[in-house]
Amino acid sequence: MKTGIEKPGAETPWSSINDLLKGDERFKAIYPDWQGFIVAPKTLSRLSALLNVLNEEQLDFHVQNQYASFPFAPIQHSLVISLKSFNQVRLINNQGVEVEAGCDLNTFSISLFAQRYEVGLEEGIDGEGKGTVGWEIIQGMRSGLLLRQQSPMERLLAIEWMNREGKVIKLGDENEGAHAGPAIHRLIGGIQTFNGILLKAYFKVHPLPPVRLSLCWSFEERKALGNFLQQLQQFTSSWERLECVIPGHLQERGLIMAQISGVEEEMEAFKQCCPSFHESLLVDKRLSVKKFLLQQGLFLTRMQPEQQPEWNTQQVIPVGSYVWYHVLTGDCWLACRKGVLTEERRSEGECVPCWKRRFLSVVDSKNE
Amino acid sequence: MNHSRHSIVLLGNQTGESLVLARYHSLIREFEGKGEFLSPIDHSDWLRCYDRDSQPLQARLPLLVFRPHQLTVISPFIIACQTRHIPLTTRCGGTGLSGATVPSQGGVILLTGHFRAILKEEMKQGEVIVEPGVTPRQLNQRFHHHGWYFPLQMMTEGVAGLAGCLSSQAYGYHQSAYSLLGRFLSVRFIDAKGEEIEAPASLLAGAEGLFGVIIQLRVKLERIPQRRMVWQVRLEWESFLNHLEAIQQLSVLKSIVWHEQSFFLILEGDEWRMKGALRHLENVFNSLSKLPEEWQFRFRYPPPHHLFILLSHALPIKNIRRLIASGCQLCEQIGLKHDMWANVQEGSLHLLLFSEEEIHSFNQKIERFLVAWVHVLKENEGTLISRHGSGTLLSPYLPPFFREEDFYFLQKLRQAFDPDQLFNPECFFPIQGKSLERVRHHENRD
Numbered sequence: 030m031k032t033g034i035e036k037p038g039a040e041t042p043w044s045s046i047n048d049l050l051k052g053d054e055r056f057k058a059i060y061p062d063w064q065g066f067i068v069a070p071k072t073l074s075r076l077s078a079l080l081n082v083l084n085e086e087q088l089d090f091h092v093q094n095q096y097a098s099f100p101f102a103p104i105q106h107s108l109v110i111s112l113k114s115f116n117q118v119r120l121i122n123n124q125g126v127e128v129e130a131g132c133d134l135n136t137f138s139i140s141l142f143a144q145r146y147e148v149g150l151e152e153g154i155d156g157e158g159k160g161t162v163g164w165e166i167i168q169g170m171r172s173g174l175l176l177r178q179q180s181p182m183e184r185l186l187a188i189e190w191m192n193r194e195g196k197v198i199k200l201g202d203e204n205e206g207a208h209a210g211p212a213i214h215r216l217i218g219g220i221q222t223f224n225g226i227l228l229k230a231y232f233k234v235h236p237l238p239p240v241r242l243s244l245c246w247s248f249e250e251r252k253a254l255g256n257f258l259q260q261l262q263q264f265t266s267s268w269e270r271l272e273c274v275i276p277g278h279l280q281e282r283g284l285i286m287a288q289i290s291g292v293e294e295e296m297e298a299f300k301q302c303c304p305s306f307h308e309s310l311l312v313d314k315r316l317s318v319k320k321f322l323l324q325q326g327l328f329l330t331r332m333q334p335e336q337q338p339e340w341n342t343q344q345v346i347p348v349g350s351y352v353w354y355h356v357l358t359g360d361c362w363l364a365c366r367k368g369v370l371t372e373e374r375r376s377e378g379e380c381v382p383c384w385k386r387r388f389l390s391v392v393d394s395k396n397e
Numbered sequence: 398m399n400h401s402r403h404s405i406v407l408l409g410n411q412t413g414e415s416l417v418l419a420r421y422h423s424l425i426r427e428f429e430g431k432g433e434f435l436s437p438i439d440h441s442d443w444l445r446c447y448d449r450d451s452q453p454l455q456a457r458l459p460l461l462v463f464r465p466h467q468l469t470v471i472s473p474f475i476i477a478c479q480t481r482h483i484p485l486t487t488r489c490g491g492t493g494l495s496g497a498t499v500p501s502q503g504g505v506i507l508l509t510g511h512f513r514a515i516l517k518e519e520m521k522q523g524e525v526i527v528e529p530g531v532t533p534r535q536l537n538q539r540f541h542h543h544g545w546y547f548p549l550q551m552m553t554e555g556v557a558g559l560a561g562c563l564s565s566q567a568y569g570y571h572q573s574a575y576s577l578l579g580r581f582l583s584v585r586f587i588d589a590k591g592e593e594i595e596a597p598a599s600l601l602a603g604a605e606g607l608f609g610v611i612i613q614l615r616v617k618l619e620r621i622p623q624r625r626m627v628w629q630v631r632l633e634w635e636s637f638l639n640h641l642e643a644i645q646q647l648s649v650l651k652s653i654v655w656h657e658q659s660f661f662l663i664l665e666g667d668e669w670r671m672k673g674a675l676r677h678l679e680n681v682f683n684s685l686s687k688l689p690e691e692w693q694f695r696f697r698y699p700p701p702h703h704l705f706i707l708l709s710h711a712l713p714i715k716n717i718r719r720l721i722a723s724g725c726q727l728c729e730q731i732g733l734k735h736d737m738w739a740n741v742q743e744g745s746l747h748l749l750l751f752s753e754e755e756i757h758s759f760n761q762k763i764e765r766f767l768v769a770w771v772h773v774l775k776e777n778e779g780t781l782i783s784r785h786g787s788g789t790l791l792s793p794y795l796p797p798f799f800r801e802e803d804f805y806f807l808q809k810l811r812q813a814f815d816p817d818q819l820f821n822p823e824c825f826f827p828i829q830g831k832s833l834e835r836v837r838h839h840e841n842r843d
Contacts, residue, residue: 122713122778123642124744177648183579198806202780206711206745208566208603209782209795210807210825212578215599236646265667266620267648292646294673302669384596387813394809 033060041066041108045082050075058109065107067093071114073228077195079110080226084194092226112163115228120144125186125203126234130163130227137162146234149174149269150181154319154353154362155329163227169219174269174288175357176235187231188214192392193224203231216388225392238290241269243313246305247282251275254283258356260304261287271356274318277346286314322351327364329353420481421460424505427477432465447488447506448499451553453704454760455496455789459486464508468528468612471507475610476591478505479819486821487606489529489561492553494707495788497565497605501823507610510558515539516613523618524582529560529611536618545618549577552696560584560611566603568709568784578602585613589815605786606821608814622665627688628678630660634718641714641741643681649674653741654694655717660741661694697736697749704759705751706790708770712779714744723773724748731762731769745783767794774798792827 039057040047046068047055054075056067070076083090090108112131118140119127126148128137134152141147152160153172165181166188173181187201201207201214217223248254258273270288289299300306322329327350346352350365381389425434435444437458449456465471478485484501489510491498500506512528513535519525523545525536534555536547549562551569561567563581581598586609588594594609601608630637637660644650649666664674678685699705712720717739728735728750736749750766752759771794774781781791781798796804808826811818 122715122744124714179579183576192806196802198802199800200803200806202711204711204713204744204778204780206740206743206783207780208576208711208784209780209787209798211604211607211810212599212602213807213810215578215602216597236642238646238648265669267667267670291648291670292673292677294676295647295649295670296673298669298673382596383592383594384600388600388810391806391809391813 033058033063035067039066041068043082043086043088045086046079049078049082054114056111065109067109067111069111069113073191073197076110076191076226077197080191080193080195083108092224110226112161112226112228120146120234121203121231124205124234126232127203127229128162128232129229130161130166132162134160134162134165141234142237145237147174147176147237148181148184148232148234149176150232153331153360154315155331162230166218166227166230167220167223169221171219171358171360172355176269178266180358181232182215182218184233185214185218185230186233188217188227189229190217190223190225190227192226197228198225201231205233220385220388222389223392224389239292240296241288241290242296242299242311244287244289244303244306244309245312245314246285246309248285249282251279251283254285257305258285261285262356264302264304265289267291268357272315273354273356275346275352275354277348277350277352284314284318286318288313318353322364325349325364326366327351328367329362329364332361332363420483421505424461424477424481424483428463428465428470428474431467431470432463432474435462435464436460447491450488450491450493450496450498450788452494452496452706452788452790453756454706454763455499457500457502459500459504459506462506462508464511468512471509471610471612472587472591472593474507475587475589475819479589479591479817482817484822485610485819487560487610489558489564490532490553490556491561492557493561493565493786493788495565495605495786496790497786497788497821497824498561499789499823501821509560509610509612510556512612513558520545523620524615525618526613526615527559528613530558531614532557532559533562536616540618541621544621546621547580547616548619549580550693559614559616563598563602563614564605564611565786565788566784580617580619582615582617584611584615586611589817589819594814603786605788605824607811607825609820623668624666624671625690626664626671626675627690627692628662628664629686629688630662630682630684631658631686632660632682633658637741638715640681644678645742647674647677650742654738655741656694656738661688661692694738699734699736699749699751700753703734703751703753704756705749706763707785708748708750708791709745709783709785710747710774710779710781711743711745711783712774712777714741716777716779717741717744717746720746720773720777720779723777724770727766727769727773731766733762733766746779747783767791771797787825789823792823792825795825795827 035056035058037056038052039055041055050068050070054069054071058065058067068079070079088108090110093109093111115129115131116136117129118132118137121127126141134150150165150170150173170181186205187199187203189197189199191197254273261271268287268289272286274284276283347365350363353362353364437444444458444462447462448458463474465474484504485507486498486500486504487507487509488498510530513530514528515525515531517526520543532555533547533549549567549569557567578599583595584598584601585593585595586601588609601611649664649670650662651665652663654661664671721737724737733750733752737746739746750763752762775797781794787795
């Protein structure tokens with residue numbers, strides 16, 4: 030991430046915006062790749078009023094649904110709306126949680142942990158620790174925990190978003206059992222391009238389990254790793270996490286990392302039954318493995334399904350690279366030097382499914 | 398018998414065709430040989446089978462029922478109806494409980510429940526591609542020995558097509574805490590322009606046929622659990638709720654059903670988890686009664702000669718008990734018999750309202766009940782629909798639970814797939830002019 034400066038109290042070139050927003054809601058942003066203005070309204074009414082002003086002035090803008098600070102390029106707009114002030118978390122009836130879209134994932138997790146609950150929403154292994162809830166929802170929440178065999182997307186109950194005219198629309202319901210009309214909130218999860226402004230999300234929460242175990246096994250041979258992975262998958266479908274790290278160099282050891290939880294009585298039974306339990310390390314190695322990879326000067330890049338190597342069939346992985354594979358979600362990252370993997374970027378409008386084109390056209394349409 | 402010729406005779410005479418009915422004649426002529434038609438004169442007895450679903454209050458005879466021979470006929474048929482401004486209602490199994498398959502005024506019913514082919518199987522992942530009329534029982538019979546099943550057990554599991562189950566968010570015997578939506582990966586459907594579209598299942602889930610006609614579904618089966626246990630606990634609500642957090646820590650706890658002063662805990666999962674789970678439950682509750690493994694909370698039909706409707710509401714768990722008390726009181730005031738059960742895992746209450754009165758009186762009582770019930774639900778932070786859709790039965794009562802902007806957005810989304818409101822125009826969205834106030838006005842006048 031390229032660092033930059035955001036100076037509060039900026040006077041933007043637009044007097045209507047300066048009149049509407051307070052000094053601590055207007056920032057002059059200076060980044061290596063971009064300079065412009067960031068506006069971060071602190072209330073819903075000011076956000077709605079801001080959108081009306083921007084519509085009247087016919088000003089183009091970008092909505093920052095991404096990180097708490099500001100890394101993205103290329104940007105054609107000189108004005109960015111940030112939701113960093115929308116970061117509140119509220120538990121509802123001990124069944125669900127309401128979280129504002131600008132809340133970063135760490136703060137979200139910590140708030141829930143403090144009240145002994147969890148949602149299992151996590152950044153991908155390639156994340157830089159500053160992802161927001163809004164960004165994760167739009168990207169599809171592919172990297173979270175499977176709690177009770179449910180992915181984070183399945184725990185999304187409702188969302189609220191604001192259209193470009195400043196109207197707030199709610200899709201779904203915070204009551205878990207409510208199912209009236211189409212489940213559009215799930216469509217927005219993973220949509221990747223969204224011209225509305227995501228404001229809030231409602232998730233189902235689970236109580237923190239009494240016992241949670243992190244396990245790690247290492248293997249000299251890729252085939253042995255693959256066989257053991259299959260054994261673990263057949264043993265139980267209640268893994269919360271099941272990942273493997275496969276080195277390109279055949280002399281290096283590969284790893285399987287797993288996580289499971291339950292009440293004490295269940296976990297005692299698990300220790301008796303789990304294959305090779307006593308050969309595992311009871312430690313969460315993910316962060317240390319990630320740190321190791323970054324220290325090697327490697328970059329973690331998410332791989333599209335068609336790029337994923339069939340590592341379990343001995344297909345070659347570039348020497349010096351590593352494949353990090355999430356067995357439960359099918360997600361895959363390649364840790365390699367820059368240039369080994371070229372990320373294909375789809376240009377806008379190419380290969381957009383029909384349903385998505387129509388859906389986004391409705392999001393963009395004006396009220397008549 | 399030449400159905401087409403007789404159908405034309407029934408809808409008008411051959412020499413002086415009614416302009417209004419001419420479009421139906423031409424529809425039959427255009428699709429002669431591509432499917433079968435049922436019409437009012439030739440098949441009035443059979444036509445009655447298609448005037449409603451499993452609820453008695455909303456009913457209307459369709460002008461035509463069309464059963465295509467092939468799925469490929471559906472797109473041209475939709476275009477033909479669109480050109481002639483004939484509303485279309487899709488009917489799969491016809492076992493719904495909300496009137497979603499009741500035909501619209503002057504409408505045609507399109508049958509899809511007879512398309513029951515399983516097109517592709519990927520047993521390694523437990524994924525199958527199926528036609529719309531494939532039933533849960535069909536899948537279970539086919540894949541049980543592979544260790545897979547479709548987790549939707551209900552009375553109509555041998556009749557209800559998966560397309561209908563998805564469209565109405567069917568729920569089954571409440572033995573699962575989790576929505577079925579995760580079991581449907583994607584769908585192919587034909588929109589009002591006759592275009593075939595592939596989309597995530599969430600677009601069509603609960604949409605009650607508003608966006609188009611489902612012609613194919615990609616379904617993810619679930620592994621048959623190694624073990625299943627059902628335990629009965631007799632406790633008062635407050636005592637049970639005090640223990641709720643302790644038992645919700647069990648990941649094998651699939652459902653908690655309340656009925657008649659008992660709570661039924663349904664556990665499914667790995668064998669090694671079950672022993673530990675049982676020890677945990679024994680520590681939490683003083684006494685537990687074990688029920689047979691295959692026990693299910695089954696839908697209980699009312700006695701013969703009783704009309705009934707089923708309502709399902711979602712609300713916070715802490716308010717279920719209060720809503721039950723209010724429901725009992727209101728039923729007594731209005732003179733309706735009832736049965737109630739709740740899913741305590743997710744927070745939903747299900748009311749079976751029934752009566753042996755004739756349909757007009759029953760209808761009036763249900764309307765009175767619903768008008769008052771909407772306010773009770775709001776007071777208890779509840780929503781009108783938990784499962785089974787709103788259809789034509791409950792759509793007039795939706796406005797208090799949706800904001801205008803939300804309805805407006807959904808209307809615009811529907812227009813993106815069905816600009817002229819060809820499909821189910823009377824479903825889900827409240828008919829303009831029929832508000833709770835108007836219903837109450839009629840009640841006072843009576």
